[in-house]
Amino acid sequence: MFTTNKTWARLLVMLAALALLAGACGGDDEETATVDEDVSCAFEDLNLVTAGTLTVATGETVFPPWMGVGDDVFDVPESKTGFEGALVYELAAKMGFSDDQVVFVRTGFDAAIAPGPKDWDFNIQQYSITETREEVVDFSDPYYTTRQALVSLPGTAVIGVETLADLADTRLGAAIGTTSFDFIEDVIEPNIEASVYGDNVDAIASLVAGQLDGILVDLPTAYFMTAVQIPEQGADGVIVAQFEAEAQDPDEYGMLFAEGNTLVSCVNAALAELKNDGRIEALEAEWLAQGGDVVTISE
């Protein structure tokens, strides 16, 4: 992956500016956690695949702003940078691990959901929590709630849209397995069948090739796309809009566990502490843009 310092600088400036906006509107509700009281979360009782080590799985290639933010730490989860990267180390610390006791392994999407024993404790790569998925795996409590955003190039049919109905005759696409894709099919419901891609990189290639009018992604990813990924392909990306559609349940990200793993209870307890300490909010402000300057489509 080739990036220039300039594009990184653009991304970081944008993130910082929007983080200020986000900080101004945080709630102060006490968070509740899904914790099983029968599970002991003393360090020596933790249910781990390797005793004394927290083995965390993440995607094969991790992208900012989730992990590895910065020119020299791209795809390095151990850099403790990015929202998920920083979160993993803070959770680990709450559960009693030192930084050296956190080990990252890589999995594809399929390896994470295949039946059978897992060689990691939990998997974190922006998995959306859904009921059907919960039948075969367990999720932690949500650590982030996102909005969908529409990314495109200048001059395409989606520029200037104001309502969902304006998108009816546009060619939209998203990566497979994302709620962004479901959002197109279930909420926008365009007349032209949505395209589905193996990952966002393929979707961008298709956008640049003129086969799509827009890509749906979560808002933080939209910032990374327009600041870094699309410029890398020699085009100018724009975030056309973010969505606040009534019909859609909030899209919540959770850590994924093997079904029945008791560790989920301890991670939830640690997560709740971080929420109450205001650390989650601080991490969001540090790493994730909240879309203050992007047009919001609400119907």
Place this chain on the structure above:
Amino acid sequence: MVLTSEAWPSVQRQFFSWFHFRESFPQVLSGFWLDIQMFLVAEVLILVFALVLAMIRSLRGPAFFPLRAIVVTYIDLIRGIPMLLLILLLGFGVPALQLAGVPTSRIFWGVAALVISYSAYTAEVYRAGIESVHESQRMSARSIGLTQVQALRFVIVPQAIRNVIPALLNGLVSLQKDVALVFVLGVREGLAEADIYNARTFNYTSYIAAAVLFLLISVPIARFTDWYTERDRRRRQAMSS
């Protein structure tokens, strides 16, 4: 052994769920029609294009050397390039050039990539057939005044094709599975629909639904190949006795 494994119930639930089979089947089937259309169009083009390549490659004499060299280079190069790369290169790369008059359709370029790749393999199948025809046939044809191309067209190729029909049908079975590769371009064909279902529900039964559909095509072709080969063998025996 498999059924008594402790983990079997969870494997069964994720791979062989009757409920998920019924749920995903209509969706997979809708995409599968696209597979069949792409498959039929591609196959016709491949059979024609590959035959042209094989005939050029079989031309004799120094006059045809440049043509032969081009075809040999084409076949060598294309057979060495992974199909997926060819599909991505044509499907995303060519439209991104934004040349006037060049189509941007992913299905067009996906099928084009299949035709380009499969023609290189199929040309070699034809060539094997052409070389299996006895040299005396070519010489007899030339001696009655046919040109090289006429000799190939009217004498050699009809016999050659008959010899390689089982191999061509084998390529057909292979192609009907490989059309699914165009899903990397974001084309919603059968396997893509199965993939979408799996990604949404974490259940793999949708792939079983896709497999059933692909089998419905490939098994009859395989049976037909056997039947045809057997009939051809009997006819030849009858002729020689």
